[in-house]
Structure formats: structure tokens, C-alpha cells
Amino acid sequence: GQSLEQPSEVTAVEGAIVQINCTYQTSGFYGLSWYQQHDGGAPTFLSYNALDGLEETGRFSSFLSRSDSYGYLLLQELQMKDSASYFCAVDGAGNNRKLIWGLGTSLAVNP
Amino acid sequence: NAGVTQTPKFQVLKTGQSMTLQCAQDMNHNSMYWYRQDPGMGLRLIYYSASEGTTDKGEVPNGYNVSRLNKREFSLRLESAAPSQTSVYFCASSEFGETQYFGPGTRLLVL
Numbered sequence: 001g002q003s004l005e006q007p008s009e010v011t012a013v014e015g016a017i018v019q020i021n022c023t024y025q026t027s028g029f030y031g032l033s034w035y036q037q038h039d040g041g042a043p044t045f046l047s048y049n050a051l052d053g054l055e056e057t058g059r060f061s062s063f064l065s066r067s068d069s070y071g072y073l074l075l076q077e078l079q080m081k082d083s084a085s086y087f088c089a090v091d092g093a094g095n096n097r098k099l100i101w102g103l104g105t106s107l108a109v110n111p
Numbered sequence: 112n113a114g115v116t117q118t119p120k121f122q123v124l125k126t127g128q129s130m131t132l133q134c135a136q137d138m139n140h141n142s143m144y145w146y147r148q149d150p151g152m153g154l155r156l157i158y159y160s161a162s163e164g165t166t167d168k169g170e171v172p173n174g175y176n177v178s179r180l181n182k183r184e185f186s187l188r189l190e191s192a193a194p195s196q197t198s199v200y201f202c203a204s205s206e207f208g209e210t211q212y213f214g215p216g217t218r219l220l221v222l
Contacts, residue, residue, distance in 0.1 A: 031209050042201060042213040043154070050209070087153065091208045098144075098169070099211060103153040 002026040004088055004102035011108045012078050020073045020105045022088035029090040032064050032071045033099065038084045046073070046086075075107075083109045113137055117202050117214035124192045124221045132187040132217050134202030140212075142205045143185035145169075145177060147198040148216075154201070160185055192221045 004024045012018040022032065031050040035043040049055050049064035049071060061074040075082055085106050089099040115136045124130055136143065145157040156169030158177040166177050174196060176188045185204075189196060197220050203211040 033209055035211075042215055043211075044213070045210050048209045098156060098159060099208070101154045103151070 002090070002092060002100045004090065004100060006086075006088055006102040006105045008103070009106045009108070011110065013110050014078055014080060016078050017074065017076045018078060018107065020075075020086050020088075020107070022071045022073070022102055024069050024071075024088075024090055024100075026069075026090055026092060026100065029092045029100075031091060032062070033089045033091070034060075034062050034073045035087045035089065036084050037087065037104070043087060078109045080109050080111070083107060115202055115204055115212050115214035117200075117217050119217060120215065121218045122220070124189075124219065126193060126221060128192050129188065129190050130192065131189075132200055132202075132219075133184070134186065134214055135184045136202075136204040136212070137183065138204060138206070138212065139182070140204040140206045141182070142208065143179065144203040144205075144211065145175075145185070145187045146201045146203065147171065147196075148201060149198050157187065157200075192219075194221045197221045 006022045033048045034046040036046050037043040047062040054063045059076045064071040085104040087104045088102045091099050118133045141162045144159040146154045148154050155171045157175050160166045160179040163182045178186045200217045202214040205211040
């Protein structure tokens with residue numbers, strides 16, 4: 001089957017750097033996505049890695065290593081507004097591009 | 112552009128009642144999805160539609176039906192609501208699968 005694992009909770013302080021890991025077991029996929037969801041809100045797209053390596057978008061970066069079945073989301077210069085849940089997801093090959101979702105990581109940024 | 116819209120925002124039902132959740136997107140996307148989100152369970156796919164005229168079951172389809180009315184609209188119907196269907200329901204759309212755009216959600220309580 002296909003599954004993704006990520007830590008359930010992470011805590012950090014303002015201004016710090018935090019890395020949220022995502023390990024997966026899947027037979028093949030197009031790429032790894034990351035979504036952010038604030039309490040009471042809808043998930044919003046953050047980044048997508050189709051290829052191995054690092055993708056940078058402002059304070060957020062995402063990394064993928066297919067050989068290690070591993071990816072991560074790196075958040076720099078943390079702000080209070082970054083307190084949210086972060087989900088990794090893979091879009092599996094040959095399944096009409098459905099996303100397979102992790103259970104999410106709740107990030108708490110403290111002053 | 113409104114993006115993805117969902118109605119209603121909130122709904123309370125009694126066990127056995129029926130209702131339809133409406134979703135529309137104005138981004139001309141081919142694929143549309145219905146998810147439910149419960150605490151600690153992440154996002155679970157109920158049904159999806161890869162293109163107009165097609166629908167397929169997701170991870171948790173029991174108790175639900177869908178209609179892809181046209182390219183813009185994708186509705187979710189609960190024929191006989193049960194307390195286990197108390198959840199937050201999200202509709203999403205995408206063009207290429209890796210980036211999904213979510214509606215604001217419908218919060219459903221079944222008594």
C-alpha cells in the first residue's frame with residue numbers, strides 16, 4: 001500500500017528554523033507536495049517537488065530524495081503566523097492524480 | 112476569481128435526513144475532489160472526478176454519492192445522514208493533480 005509518515009507535533013520559537021519530515025512508502029509517484037492549514041481554515045498549497053533536491057519559496061523550502069523515500073519542509077525565520085498544521089502528500093502514478101495524504105504535523109511557534 | 116466555493120458553510124442534520132453539499136470552481140480545472148477531515152485523521156478522499164462525466168470512489172465512499180454536474184460543479188450527497196458523518200467537508204479542484212485548490216469547507220453536525 002501507500003502511506004506517509006510525519007511527526008504529529010513540533011514546537012519552535014519565533015525566529016528559529018524548523019524542519020518537518022515526511023517519509024513515505026509508495027511504489028511510484030509524480031511528486032511530493034506540502035500544504036498548510038490554519039485552525040478552522042482550508043488547506044493551502046505551499047510547494048511541490050517533482051524532482052530530487054531543494055525547492056525554495058521565500059522562507060519555506062522543500063526537499064525530496066526519492067532514493068531515501070524521504071522529504072522535508074523547512075521553515076526559516078519562524079513567525080507566530082506559521083503556527084498551523086502542515087501536510088505532506090504524494091500524487092501517485094497511474095491513479096488519476098489522486099493525492100495520498102500524511103496525517104499532518106501541528107506546528108506551534110512560541111514567542 | 113472566486114476559486115472554489117462551497118455551500119452551505121454550516122449544517123445541522125438529524126439522523127436519517129438527507130442533504131447535498133454544493134461545490135463550484137471557476138478555474139476551468141478538470142479534476143475535482145471531495146474530502147472529509149476529522150480530528151487526528153488528516154484528509155480522507157471520499158470521491159473524485161478526474162474529468163467531466165467521470166467519478167470514482169476514494170478511500171471512504173460509503174454513505175455518499177456524487178454528481179459531476181458539469182466542468183464547474185461537483186456535488187456530494189448524503190442520502191441518510193449518520194452521526195459518524197459529522198465532519199468538516201472540503202471540496203478541491205486541480206488541473207495537474209499536484210496542486211489542489213480547496214474551498215472553505217462545510218462543517219456538518221449530525222445529531
